[in-house]
Amino acid sequence: MTLYTRVNQETCISCGACGEIAPDVFAYDEDGLSYSLLDQNDGAVEVPEGLVEEVEEAHEECPTESIRVAEQPFAEQVEKTKAG
Template structure:
């Protein structure tokens, strides 16, 4: 099953746990807030995350203290 992700930036506290758990998927933007960078997604939630990265994606979700990572089976926008 395909998985799509994005970060609710208003809820992010910029702790960096997602980018530590899944550096190929997440990074901090110029303001220090997390965003999905995978395949140039630019936090739109429209790029399916590769199957081999799904464990890292789940680790990022589990490590996020604010729960601001959205996950869906269809594109988010």
């Protein structure tokens, strides 16, 4: 399964769940907000196959639903929205 992820930092409450569940994917910036290590939170780099289950669990466990996942890069989703 192809999966991409990013964090909505506007809703992140820095609870630490994602970093505990998927430490190879999520870290925290200087403000304590989570972000994706894969691509500095752009959502453009595919989650490695061996980490997909951890990312899905982090997505499910996030209390504010700030962990976003998609089957295509987030940049492509933005372009489709702009195109109409």
